[in-house]
Amino acid sequence: EAQVTQNPRYLITVTGKKLTVTCSQNMNHEYMSWYRQDPGLGLRQIYYSMNVEVTDKGDVPEGYKVSRKEKRNFPLILESPSPNQTSLYFCASSLISGTAQNNEQFFGPGTRLTVL
Amino acid sequence: DAKTTQPNSMESNEEEPVHLPCNHSTISGTDYIHWYRQLPSQGPEYVIHGLTSNVNNRMASLAIAEDRKSSTLILHRATLRDAAVYYCILREGTYKYIFGTGTRLKVLA
Numbered sequence: 139e140a141q142v143t144q145n146p147r148y149l150i151t152v153t154g155k156k157l158t159v160t161c162s163q164n165m166n167h168e169y170m171s172w173y174r175q176d177p178g179l180g181l182r183q184i185y186y187s188m189n190v191e192v193t194d195k196g197d198v199p200e201g202y203k204v205s206r207k208e209k210r211n212f213p214l215i216l217e218s219p220s221p222n223q224t225s226l227y228f229c230a231s232s233l234i235s236g237t238a239q240n241n242e243q244f245f246g247p248g249t250r251l252t253v254l
Numbered sequence: 255d256a257k258t259t260q261p262n263s264m265e266s267n268e269e270e271p272v273h274l275p276c277n278h279s280t281i282s283g284t285d286y287i288h289w290y291r292q293l294p295s296q297g298p299e300y301v302i303h304g305l306t307s308n309v310n311n312r313m314a315s316l317a318i319a320e321d322r323k324s325s326t327l328i329l330h331r332a333t334l335r336d337a338a339v340y341y342c343i344l345r346e347g348t349y350k351y352i353f354g355t356g357t358r359l360k361v362l363a
Binding site: 142164169171174178179180181183186188194196197228230234237241242244245246247248 | 296300327345348349351352353356
């Protein structure tokens with residue numbers, strides 16, 4: 139089944155304790171992206187990657203790191219989490235098509251992170 | 255960055271058409287307009303997209319104003335399963351997505 143998976147689905151941690159949220163897709167998509175969703179603010183893009191070893195900042199990259207060493211994986215790293223990073227996080231992936239210009243994104247189920 | 259503005263919520267009766275508006279007055283000529291929806295406790299899912307012309311697919315229709323400063327997502331016959339938050343999104347270039355805050359659609363039986 140074509141899907142985007144995220145782990146863990148739920149995480150409670152404390153301020154300053156490094157954590158990684160994994161994201162994996164099995165659709166051979168070039169493009170992957172991370173979003174956070176907060177009440178009243180909708181979804182905001184954190185980082186995105188156009189292919190292996192190619193990443194760029196979205197609207198809210200502060201406090202986050204990403205890496206894209208393999209095409210299927212795009213982990214989100216919080217080196218020193220703070221309470222304002224408590225949020226619902228979504229990973230997404232899509233093809234990058236030169237002419238169709240659709241690039242429909244497929245989203246994972248979300249990771250709910252609480253930083254105390 | 256361009257920005258989208260949507261009403262916070264709308265209601266519709268089941269089996270009736272629904273028109274969900276979106277303003278994007280700062281859109282640039284190359285920004286695509288995407289719509290996604292988010293069902294409760296799920297990630298967003300693609301609905302439709304367009305650039306300049308009106309678009310139809312099995313889920314919905316997208317009407318884009320001639321000046322591209324606004325668009326309307328049209329659900330032709332709302333069902334209870336269409337109750338969701340609908341996001342109007344601008345895709346800048348190929349890679350950057352700007353989500354609006356979404357419209358929560360309530361469908362009344």
